[in-house]
Amino acid sequence: MSRPELTGHASSFYNEKEARKYDSSSRMIGVQREITERAIELLRIPEGKPGFILDVGCGSGLSGKVLEEQGHIWVGCDVSRDMLDVANERIERKREGVINAARKKQNDDLDEEKMQDDDSDDDEDEEPCASTGDLLHHDMGSGLPFRPATFDGCISISALQWLCYSNAKGQIPKKRLTRFFSSLYQVLRRGARAVLQFYPETAEQAILISECAAKVGFAGGVVVDYPNSTKAKKHYLVLTFERAFKAPEGLSEGSLFGSGKRESVRVDRKANNKKGKVHKKKWGKTKDWIVNKKDVQRKKGKDVRPDSKYTGRKRGDRF
Amino acid sequence: MRLLTHNYLQSNVKGTEKGYPLTIEPTKIEYEESPIDMEFVENILTKIDYSALLSARNQIEDRCHSDLGSDFIVPSLPEVMPKRYSDGNSKDDKIEEDETNQEAFLKSIHTILFDIHVLEGHLVCPDTGRRFNIKMGIPNMILHEDEI
Secondary structure, three states: OOOHHHOOOHHHHOOHHHHHHHHHOHHHHHHHHHHHHHHHHHHOOOOOOOOEEEEEOOOOOHHHHHHHHOOOEEEEEEOOHHHHHHHHHHHHHHHHHHHHHHHHHHHHHHOOOOOOOOHHHOOOOOOOOOOOEEEEEOOHHHOOOEOOOOEEEEEEEOOHHHHHOOOOOOOOHHHHHHHHHHHHHHHEEEEEEEEEEEOOOOHHHHHHHHHHHHHOOOEEEEEEEOOOOOOOOEEEEEEEOOOOOOOOOOOOOOOOOOOOOOOEEEEOHHHHOOOOOOOOOOOOOOHHHHHHHHHHHHHHOOOOOOOOOOOOOOOOOOO | OEHHHHOOEOOOOOOOOOOOOOEEEEEEEEEOOOOOOHHHHHHHHOOOOHHHHHHHHHHHHHHHHHHOOOOOOOOOOOOOOOHHHHOOOOOOOOOOOOHHHHHHHHHHHHHHHHHEEEEEEEEEOOOOOOEEEEEOOEEEOOOOHHHO
16 A cells, blocks of 8 residues: 555645544544554653643544543644544534533423433433644644643654645655744743654654754654554654653563563754764774775775875865 | 634644634524533633633624523623733732632633534634634634645
């Protein structure tokens, strides 16, 4: 199956038909729910404390539903209007459920004496509660339209990788990623975290994403769950403001007790700091290595230039 | 769109000095009651911009009267937030908040922040006048190429 990101803009891939398909697939719902629960776990919000959470790329509201169940208030944004419409319907259904339940309760109170047997009574054991989410039609690559220090946390489920593909003239992935991350840095409260689950196509993409996040000032790392399974493997970019961040262990098969293989890339600004200007050649390309290699070639009988003071010397910039 | 979300929305269009708070021009409003979590409301009071909330409340009041019927009254809010919430933890001896007053205040805040939904209308940037439209309760904040 080819990646959706390669077929075009997110709003054109997730059109009305695709949006409905996405929202009604039980497999998709199950997978997204699991990922969301794991992301919320990594957010490390104190138990029982409702927070104001941003859901980037909320789509049809599958992740928002999980946030609600855990008692949080959330704002979701997505670039696909069709997906948002499906999410809206879900909220509308809930709203109607609440209004109907309220009406029913009113009627039940009035009919106390009559004691009618109602079929639907058995189904509604739990009272449907109103949705605590709000939706925004917005493109994350252009920043986030909120004032500073708004959110207690941010999650993103399977959305970040869309920033790595340019779908319009003038869209540069690195620019969009940097804009998104610097905006995210501002709208999160100090002490808040962001957990962004994404599907990198290549290792370079994962590195590009991590680097853009580090450049704007975030500390953090990538947590990889089930690194050995192509199907189950999940990448979570965990971003914090704490400098001394230690990436939690990723999950792996059969390791409930944390003895599984841990794979996480620690991303730190210091790694990119080249103020020292010490031009150390990359591993393997020092003069000694070159001379050695030439010897080996000579022994093989190949035609090799003689060694001189110019061997392995730094050349000027190519034009 | 709830007024809680509106309290945080800002226009980040290029060249905008201060795109906050956005003026609400509602054309359709709905009311949906929701359970109150007093602790959460108290918590959030310390973090919202109260003056922006006041002006937002005034901007939607007229629409509420026409859309929600005359028996629905938008709770009124004091000009200044009770000291207890604006000052964090400090307690003023002179001002003794009545228990019932406090509860009533929190309930009004809850109704205004959570229960009133702007379904259609516009959000207008106070600086540049840029209009963001709201359709089916979802504000469209997509920026054009030259606004990023």
